[in-house]
Amino acid sequence: MAEGGSLQPDDEIHDLRCQTERLSYCQVLNTSGGYVFTVTDMTRFLRFLILGTENGVYNHDEKELTRENVLSIDRLIINDRGVEVVQRIVEVSEAGRACKQNCTVYALAICARSNDPDTKRAAYDALSTVCKIPTDLFAFIEYCEQFSAGTGWGRAHRRAIAKWYNNFKDNVTTLAYKVTKFRRRHKWEHKDVVRLAHIHPTSEPLRLLIRYLVRGLGEAKKLQMPAAAKEMETWQKVYIYLEAVEKALHCKEESDIVELIQKHGLVREHVPTPLLMSVPVWKTLLKNMPMNATIRNLGKMGSLHMIEEGSEEEKIILDRLKSHTALKKSKIHPFKILVALKIYSKGKGEKGKLTWPRNKNIVEALEKAFYLCFDNVEPTNKKYCLAVDVSGSMDTAMMGIESMTARDGAAAMMMVTARTEPDYEVYAFCHKLDKLHIQKTDTLKNVCDRMSSLNFGATDCSLPILHALSDKKRFDVFIVYTDSETYFQGLHPSQLMQKYRIKTGIKDARMIVVGLTSTGFTIAEPEDKYMLDVVGFDTNAPQAMKSFIEGDF
Known part of the structure; x- marks a missing residue:
């Protein structure tokens, strides 16, 4: 070791070899032939919640990915972290962090069907919080049916579903809107759910609505109107609304449906299909x-x-x-x-x-x-190297949407940082590295077009660091945007970051890896406090990255 703490060449080589030997014990071979660190079960679980697994990533099978993520949830529950899993589900759902709500509902159903009493109780207690609309409720029921082979209507299950409806006892008009807008989803409809859950309405207006769902408006109006003034007023509002919904279902004239929309706040789902070709109808719908x-x-x-x-x-x-x-x-989202x-x-x-x-x-x-959509992200005023993966696997569709690829997602996330920070350089990398001249005012289309015009190859995520070392560039932060299917030649990126810190004297130089698809791998070293994995397309990601860069965690 030389004076001042700098490494001599022989010491440096020895140090890096020791790192290589240590790292080999905690790495696995991924499907692209590269060695990566396996992420924790909690990180895998969060990736599942936020990114989903609907289309499978390059070189992966969708079913295999889903099974892997389910197993990570099971392992967390086995390790007495089931209640924490439910808390994370609620947090992600409440913050609107998930790209699609079905992943959070799917995870909640797994917890509800677990054998751990505390996890099961927490999951059912969270049902109304996570499943705010009938679509999510029906999805939850369907997932539970799949997990229990159709034999899952036990007491806890019935009680939680009945509670979902009864939670609207003081806001029955809102429930009337929701149940008539979302009448059936996932092979379920309200009348079947109400019967199986043995729902006992806790208010007279709710009883009217439940009777309507099961037997129709004709039978519902036979119920006796409540005597209490407050309940009577609500009862009348609910009945008038349900009557308007029924009239809308049989409307043939656009003037009639326009009047019903204006007077009762009906939405597109209440409008008969033939009338959805009417411009006046859509103009009326658009207003609210x-x-x-x-x-x-x-x-x-x-x-x-x-x-x-x-x-x-x-x-x-x-x-x-x-x-x-x-x-x-x-x-x-x-x-x-x-x-x-x-x-x-x-x-x-x-x-x-x-x-x-x-x-x-x-x-x-x-x-x-x-x-x-990204709230108040303040600049850190650090020097950034933004490296965007442009390899062939970035053509993978995100969330099953053919028009949206991992490349689009990477460009979008990168531009959030580029528009926030004053000092940055942007590079595109695959098997080689190219500088991208990106301005804050560039549109996403322009950025994506430039990325798409480059030659594709394999993903060598070590290139941005190697380039910074060879050109003696001083960066405080490296951010790599990738689909997580990576390989590298020579030293692992985490080792290169160690070398970069030594060579430049920037002891806290940081690296963030943003994965745009849901897999079980990361190139960040778990033991390196200056390396961070980010669960890709997340509204909280920019703020989390800022906190990490400023040393908050």
Whole structure:
């Protein structure tokens, strides 16, 4: 060892060899032929919740991935961490961090069907918190049926589902809206669930609604109106609303359905299919349409030529997309906005023959809405090396959406940092490294086009660090955006980071690996406090990365 703590060449080689021997005990060979660190069961579980496994990553089978993630949940429960698992499910669901809610519901069902009493109790207690709409409730029931081979309607199961309905006893009008909007999903409908759960309504307005679900409006109105003034008022509101829903189901004239929408706040699901080709109907629906529905139906409304530039409808949509308050309140995941941006920009749907003229103002607003979903990320004022994987495996579809690839997700996440930090350099890497001249004002489309134009190859995630070493570049932070299917030549990235710190004297130089697909591997060393894994497309990721870079954990 030389004076001042710097390593001489022989000492350095010996030190790195020792690291290699130590690291070999905690690494495994991945499907791309590279050695990586296995992530903890809790990290695997969080990746499952937030990213899902619907399409499988490059060189992986979807069923195998799902089975692996389920086993990680089982191991956590076996190790007495089941209640913690449920708490994480609630946190992810409440914060809107999951790309798709079905993964959180799936995980909750696993906990509800576990053999650990505490885990089971916690899962059923969390049912109403995680499953806020009937779609999620039906999914939970269906998953539980799969896990128990159709024999799962025990006392705890019935009680939790009955509680889901009875929790609306003081807000029955809201429940009426939800159950008529989402009548059936996942092969289940309310009348079957109500019968199997043996629900005993805890208020008279709720009794009216339950009777309607099971026997129809004709039988429901035979119930005696409650005598108490407050319950009578609610009872009447619920009945009038249900009557409007039934009228809507049989409407044939657009003027009639428009009046019902205006008067009773009916939504698209209440409108008969033939009338969904009516422009006046859609214009009326749009006025009070929720954020998620607005984004989901952009293509349909565009196909009817009702959101032309300068139109009132365009203004409504633009105001909605530009509202940080509205976006936050809707808890819409940024991934959904990116999917909408990708599909709407194409001018045609993923399936079917629906086409529409693209409104450039809507396209711009969708991209801005994406960035608005990330709350108040302040710059760290560090020097960043942003390295984006452009290998062939990055063409893998994210979350089963053909139009959205891991490359799109990597570009989007990278641009969040690029728009926040003042000092950064961007590189594209696969088997070689290329500098990308990315500006804060670049659109996602431009960034993705540049990445797509590069030659693809295998993924050598050590290249950004090797380049920084050879060119004597001083970075405080390396962020690698990848689909997690990696290999490297020579030294492992974690070893190179050790070498980089020694060579540059930046003792706390950090590396963050952002994985855009759900796998069981990471290139970050668990024992290195300056290396971090981030569960990819997560609204909290930028803030978590900032806290890590500033040394908060």
